[in-house]
Amino acid sequence: MAALRHYDREVVPYTNRTHIVIRSPQSERQLWESRYTKQKKIWASESRIVDPLHPDSVRVRRIAEKVIRATYRTLPINSSHDGTKSPKRQTSHLEGFEWEVILLNDHDHNALCAPGGHIAVTAGLVEQFTDAEIAFCIAHEIGHIVARHYSEILYAKWFPLPLILPFFQRSEMEADHIGTLLLGAAGFHPYTSLLFFRKAAMIERAFWVPRVSIPLHPSHKRRVEHICTNPKSWRRR
Numbered sequence: 001m002a003a004l005r006h007y008d009r010e011v012v013p014y015t016n017r018t019h020i021v022i023r024s025p026q027s028e029r030q031l032w033e034s035r036y037t038k039q040k041k042i043w044a045s046e047s048r049i050v051d052p053l054h055p056d057s058v059r060v061r062r063i064a065e066k067v068i069r070a071t072y073r074t075l076p077i078n079s080s081h082d083g084t085k086s087p088k089r090q091t092s093h094l095e096g097f098e099w100e101v102i103l104l105n106d107h108d109h110n111a112l113c114a115p116g117g118h119i120a121v122t123a124g125l126v127e128q129f130t131d132a133e134i135a136f137c138i139a140h141e142i143g144h145i146v147a148r149h150y151s152e153i154l155y156a157k158w159f160p161l162p163l164i165l166p167f168f169q170r171s172e173m174e175a176d177h178i179g180t181l182l183l184g185a186a187g188f189h190p191y192t193s194l195l196f197f198r199k200a201a202m203i204e205r206a207f208w209v210p211r212v213s214i215p216l217h218p219s220h221k222r223r224v225e226h227i228c229t230n231p232k233s234w235r236r237r
């Protein structure tokens with residue numbers, strides 16, 4: 001803890017959860033942009049980035065644009081309806097993003113979003129899921145960025161994994177919650193988040209995907225149950 005050069009107490013937009021972050025928005029963005037740039041070079045060297053003019057790339061970009069627009073459209077409303085709250089909900093870290101969306105030639109069904117606005121979606125997701133389901137997956141990843149999970153103190157790797165596993169899983173469920181709200185704001189039915197997990201579970205069963213020994217993600221069943229619970233419960237976690 002003594003090594004900490006920067007920490008802030010912030011409030012997560014949408015869930016109002018208070019948390020400690022260990023990086024300023026600027027250093028968070030610098031760190032993840034440099035990591036993403038290196039990773040993108042590896043993908044490019046392996047010819048894994050699908051042509052941006054390919055119909056699937058265009059489809060993913062179109063879906064992501066709706067979610068990104070919804071994120072910025074709803075944030076000011078979310079941040080201003082309780083201006084007296086201290087500390088205020090953190091949204092300034094989303095300013096100045098240079099959003100880009102790429103499609104990766106990969107059979108897995110997955111997506112990622114790095115601070116700075118870099119979204120990568122796998123071809124497996126695009127092949128097997130509907131527009132609304134893809135939108136939820138992207139919205140979930142943007143939810144991690146909105147909540148600054150990558151700068152949360154628990155992500156600093158100072159703590160043994162078994163001790164902080166519940167907190168990792170809570171981050172996933174918080175991203176599900178924010179993602180579901182963004183999904184609705186982007187013009188998709190929020191119920192699709194539940195369908196996404198049902199389909200993901202069916203695919204995993206069909207392809208005998210083994211469970212990892214220490215699952216960072218909660219089970220699909222638990223995530224569905226949590227999406228259906230009262231969002232006010234976040235403040236007590």
Ligand SMILES: [Zn+2]
Pocket residue numbers: 140141144172175
């Ligand atoms: Zn996640």
